Amino acid sequence: MLSIALLLSLVGIALGFDSCQRIAIAVSSATDVYYPGSSSYVADNEHYAISSSQASKCSVEPGSAEDVGIVLGILGETKTAFGVKGGGHATNPGFSSTIGVQIAMTRFKEVTYDAATQTAVIGAGNIWDDVYEVLDAQGVNVLGGRVIGIGVAGFTLGGGYSWLSNQYGLAIDNVVAYELVVPNGTVVTVTEGNDPDLFFSLKGGYNNYGIITRFTLKTYPQGAVWGGLSSYNASYISAFNAATVKFCSEVTDPKAGMLIVYGYISGEVLHIVYLGTQIFYDGPTPPNGIFDDFLAIPALEQDVTTRSFFDLINSTSASINLSAGYRTVYNEIPTLNYSEANIEGIVDEVNFWGRTLSAHGAFVVSYALEPFLPSLLAHASAGSSAYPGSRKQVVLPTNVNLQWPSESEDSVFHDAARRTAQKLGVKGVPIYPNYAIYGTPVVDMYGEEGLGRMEAARERVDPDGVMFLTGGFKV
Incomplete structure (x- = not known):
């Protein structure tokens, strides 16, 4: 005869396995449940980074908030693991995926x-x-x-x-x-x-x-904006560094913004350091002087023009899609300023980790600098939001992005993401949750x-x- 403990354990397993069926019976016709083998199941479990995807028992696409409540009630009652996926861009494994029940918010498109x-x-x-x-x-x-x-x-x-x-x-x-x-x-x-x-x-x-x-x-x-992507040969790194320091220290126009990328990309015949920018100005034409130093550098490719805001975002599709499907990890490197010394430190890390991780199959090793004005956090009062833990000073959310193809190398890249952030990041300031690697203390x-x-x-x-x-x- 089965012991009571074993019987309860088997009942728990059965309830967990049965959660998908229970959900399918309980929800309204606005909601559907999908199983392995269906295209909707595949789409619901798919993520931008393949390292963020798991094979769930089933996927659920709720069609109403009330049905979300029914799903949560069943999952809570049966103690079934679940994932909640919005856009599917999470790079921390298991943050929006599961081997239990995958909830895909696909139908909430209002x-x-x-x-x-x-x-x-x-x-x-x-x-x-x-x-x-x-x-x-x-x-x-x-x-x-x-x-x-x-x-x-x-x-x-x-x-x-x-x-x-x-x-x-x-x-x-x-x-x-x-x-x-x-x-x-x-x-x-x-x-x-x-x-x-x-x-x-x-x-x-x-x-x-x-x-x-x-x-x-x-x-x-929102009217027309000006901006787009540019990439540069690493031979212009001195001019690129100088333009970066000048922009970060001197530009005070709140309508101006940049993402500045130092990276290393590998391929079958290509192993190079690369430099890139994404430029933004909230208006059809920027004032003279803001971006001139970058525009004066001969570009490998450049797509900077006056356009709609939607077109500006859509112009990033080629570069983003190029890296989709790789295993990916982000980490946050909290930074107080982009001085010449800080940038030299980032370049050293690009060169070190580019060479080191290429031996482990690295596709991309990149560091994205995100300059913002000191007034950024003054648009809301102190204590108005959980993040950041303090609004006394702006911490610039520098992102390290590592991409590779093989699951067997995961620990190597995760360790590198932690080590480079530990080396470059400022201590004792708020960490940006959207870039922080899993295991970062929430405090x-x-x-x-x-x-x-x-x-x-x-x-x-x-x-x-x-x-x-x-x-x-x-x-």
């Missing part, structure tokens, strides 16, 4: 602009490309991602640095309301007025409080006081710990 309130309601299943295309036609914009393929949900819940951040702050500074399905299945609207602690916690706190289905964001007038993102407030909010809305069944940074 983009509704309200001219009276100057806000937009945006579904959590959108990627920013699609949002920009809709809002461009309305002559407005919101704070979102700077390249194609970035999901609305993860980007916004993790902080959100945008081309418009110098003018309006972080994406989380521009959230008016969240539609949230809490773990008991209830659908609630969270605002600063009706639940200030939960509103604070959601601004940087990811999926610790339930599943967000819609965001209400502030909008701003380093939110600070002791903020983390305490977040934990209290989580215990209130999720007393049974349902959201611990899914991946991500946990408070």
Whole structure:
């Protein structure tokens, strides 16, 4: 006869295995459940980085917030592991994927602009490309991602640095309301007025409080912009470094922005250091002097012009798609300024890790510098959001991006991402959650006081710990 403990264990396994069937029976016709072998199942589990994808028991595409509540209720009752995928751009393994039940927010694609309130309601299943295309036609914009393929949900819940951040702050500074399905299945609207602690916690706190289905964001007038991508031969690195230092230290126009990339790319016949920029100006033509030093460097390729905001984002498709499908890890290198010495340190790391990791099959080793103005965090008050843990000074979110093909080399690249951040990063300042590698202590993102407030909010809305069944940074 089976022991009671073994019997309960078998019942638990059976319930977990049966979660997909239970969900399929319980939800409305607006929601579908898919199984291995179907194209929808494949799409629901697929991620930008293959290292972020797993094979789930089934995938669920909820069609309403109420059905999300039903799904959460079943998963919580059966203690079934689950993943929540918005755009699928997470680079930390297991953060939006699972071997349990994969929830894909694909059907939450609403983009509704309200001219009276100057806000937009945006579904959590959108990627920013699609949002920009809709809002461009309305002559407005919101704070979102700077390249194609970035999901609305993860980007916004993790902080959100945008081309418009110098003018309006972080994406989380521009959230008016969240539609949230809490773990008991209830659908609630969270605002600063009706639940200030939960509103604070959601601004940087990811999926610790339930599943967000819609965001209400502030909008701003948007006309033509100027910018695009350029790449340069490494022989011009001295001029490139000088232009970088000058831009980062002297440009104060809040409409100007840049991503500045130092990288190493490998291929069958190519192993090179490369330099690149993504330039942005919020207007049809930038004033003289802002980008002149970069434009004076002979470019290998250049696509800088006056265009719509949507076209600017869409112009990154070739470079982003080139690296899709590789194993990928990001890490954050918190930086206070891009001085000549700091940049020389980054170049040294590119050369070292480029050569070192190429022996392990590296496709890309890149460091992206993200200069912002010292006033960036002044667009919202101190203590208004979980991230950053302190708004006393701007910490520049430098990103290290490593890509490779073989799973057997994962530990080598993960270790490199940690070591280079440890060497270059400033200690004791807030870490940007959207770039932080898995295992980063959450206190380093939110600070002791903020983390305490977040934990209290989580215990209130999720007393049974349902959201611990899914991946991500946990408070």
